[in-house]
Amino acid sequence: MDELIDIVTKEGTLTGQSCLKSEIHSKGYYHNTAHLWLYTQKGEILLAQRSFEKAICPGMWDVSVAGHVDAGERIEEAAIRETQEELSLSLHENKLMKIGVFDCFQSYPSGIIDNEFHHTYIAQLLVPLKTLKPQPGEVEALKLVDIETFKDLLDKSGTNNHFVPSNKAYYETVLKAIVNQL
Secondary structure, eight states: OOOEEEEEOTTSOEEEEEEEHHHHHHHTOEEEEEEEEEEOTTSEEEEEEEOTTOSSSTTOEEOSEEEEOBTTOOHHHHHHHHHHHHHOOOOOGGGOEEEEEEEEEEEOTTSOEEEEEEEEEEEEOOSOGGGOOOOTTTEEEEEEEEHHHHHHHHHTTTTSSSBOGGGHHHHHHHHHHHHHHO
16 A cells, blocks of 8 residues: 655654655655554563565564554554554554654665654553454564563574564664563
8 A cells, every 4th residue: 555654854853745655665755653562461572474465574573563654643643553454453542652763774675765763662462362363465473472582582583584683672672661561
């Protein structure tokens, strides 16, 4: 889907301009995304496997929910919308805890120039994993991993083809925030 996305400056300030997602990625415009990491009270983290149809990092395990912030949309609204779309899970905004904004500026062999600001939230997952419905074309599979398994997968991310290796520092920051909430 080629949605309309707001363009931001390299510092993350809205410019008042927007364009299609395809143009954002072909021209390398800076833009916002919403990321949500879900965790259980037992200390498990929900990982989503990126669809094998994705242009960037197909089949890799990553954030529970992620997506672009549509033009004119508040970032929290995007996080709630993406959670509904990707997992069929309804969350209320007051359940989101923002842990930071992380820049992710990368170019890919496919020609995609991805200059994103990941507005990142955590929230407790209060429903069983089996009730979640992965969105076809976006999410291949879902799994819960405990903190130690997450750390082990992350430690070996350079060789295990599990997590996106270039995002290791980001994953470590997220893990620390989740551990602090438990």
